[in-house]
Amino acid sequence: MDLDAVRALLTTDGATLLAEATRRYGVEDEFALGTRLRRDHPPELVAAALTQARLRARAADKFDAGDAARMLFTVDGYEQATRAAVAGHRAARMAATLGAGAAVADLCCGIGGDLIATARAGLDVTGVDDDPVTAAVAGANVAALGLERTARVVEADVTTVDRSPFAAVLCDPSRRGGRGRTFDPDAYTPPWAFVRTLLSGTACVKVAPGIPHERVPAAVEAEWVSDRGELKEAALWAGDLSGSGVTRRATLLPGGDTLTDADDPGPAEPRPPGRYLYEPDPSVIRAGLVTAVAGLVDGWQLDRTIAYVSADRPAPTPFARGYEITDTLPYDVKVLRRYVREHGIGVVTVKKRGVDVVPEKLRAAVRPRGDGVVTFVVTRVAGRAGVLVARPVTPAG
Ligand SMILES: C[S@@+](CC[C@H](N)C(=O)[O-])C[C@H]1O[C@@H](n2cnc3c(N)ncnc32)[C@H](O)[C@@H]1O
Incomplete structure (x- = not known):
């Protein structure tokens, strides 16, 4: 989707068409639906609306279905977005430490998965993304979900952003290399060197769950999160956001049970199986x-x-x-x-x-x-x- 398509979908005519496409998608045959909608709307706008209707239906597996039906997506933005359950856990943890209304920068906000959860957790959040279409989509999502009072989106390169007004930063770098998802922090965008500077302050950085333990900087807590028994991601917590003395944590959603290396008595002698x-x-x-x-x-x-x-x-x-x-x-x-x-x-x-x-x-x-x-x-x-x-x-x- 290009910027013109995003803008067209945000006009009154575009929004009406998109609402109709979303309502009828999966109910009516897609070909027939497209043909019918093209009678009253330009073909490019119908194509954009049907693409969004398809993505909205797909996104109901990551987001609340009611939210997904109001949001805009790009294919990459949807695939890279943090699922709502995990984003909600992370945002609640940040809010518990920083306090309601604290200012957070969501560096690399994508289409807004974490941004939305952070605003809903009661923090004041500024999302930053350097991709114009992605930033426009994130801005549209903030508006669609009525979060403009506590969330906004800026199109910029995160490495140039003044971080001094913020109590903490959240960063979810792009982790796609040439060959699918990468676990190698050296292939992140923005680069790992920048991520390391964030981790010397008060920060939360989302990383792939395969991150080697030795790549986690000293005094930073690494938290691995699963949702309904499936490993979803890891996050690095630094500064005020890290658990005191904790370096490794496992958290299970949806229950939120959490276990850390502080709970670990260390290895015992292996033995044959008991009952x-x-x-x-x-x-x-x-x-x-x-x-x-x-x-x-x-x-x-x-x-x-x-x-x-x-x-x-x-x-x-x-x-x-x-x-x-x-x-x-x-x-x-x-x-x-x-x-x-x-x-x-x-x-x-x-x-x-x-x-x-x-x-x-x-x-x-x-x-x-x-x-x-x-x-x-x-x-x-x-x-x-x-x-x-x-x-x-x-x-x-
Ligand atoms: C993994 S996605 C973020 C997903 C987001 N947390 C969510 O839940 O929807 C990473 C985003 O970082 C952006 N990005 C990568 N490098 C950037 C940079 N140097 N400045 C700004 N944005 C950047 C990409 O455009 C992409 O949208």
Whole structure:
């Protein structure tokens, strides 16, 4: 979408057309809808409205559906936007530390995912983006959601912005290299050197969850966030915004449970499996806090390098999925096939860590048939591949 298309969609005629396209998209056949709308509107405007209607429908997976139906998007802007749940968590954390009404600069605001959440958290936020179309879309989104009193957008290169009026900065650099999403901070735009200067002040910087731990500057807290069990992102918190003495944190949304290295008793001697098995949330694993989960459930790791924890007693925790181990078998397809046949198992879930197994191939090889359901956890037990037969335990234990 170009700037003229954004401007045209913001005129009275454009807004009426876009409202109609949004209402009818997915209800009416798209081709027929386009043909009908072109009877009363210029074809370029209809094309822009239909593109927006399509993006609005898609964006309902990241944003509240009611918000998405009022916002404008670019394809890149939608893909790079922080999902509302994660942006809301980050904004609430900033507001809790900075206090209501504090001035924040959202450097690299994109189409406004974080900007909107920051304004709604009660902060006064100035978004900055150097792409004219993206900045125009962000400005339109602020207006569409009625946030003009506490949010505004400036088109500028963030490296030239005077940061002195702001209590804190938020920065979400572009992380796309030539080959898809990049985990390498050296490929960020604006460059990592600029991001490092932000991290010497009071700042929150969003980074890809694959960021190597050694790239996190000293005295900066790294927080890995998952939403409904899926790892979404990491954020670096510096200055007043970092947790005191915390360097690594895992936070689980939507509940907001949080675990840090201050909760971590450190590694214990690995032992063979007890009666229960715990599979930590991916945010916990990326934050290097598997040993903290072991401490929480009074358990131990089966192997220092593998993210499974075992324990003798059930200890429900939001930070890991719990299983009861009902059998331990050797990793031998014939043995597993016999087990499946003898127990009448028709549904096999295969989980694996630390062993070279293709779950789909193993599932097919054991020939499930029957009404039973089982989880095979293939992992290293006492230095060799073994299979733990596991049954999920409910959160109540
Ligand atoms: C990952 S997106 C931001 C997404 C945003 N946080 C959201 O939730 O919608 C990064 C944005 O940074 C902008 N950008 C990259 N380098 C910039 C620079 N030097 N100055 C201003 N904006 C920049 C890009 O145009 C892009 O829109």
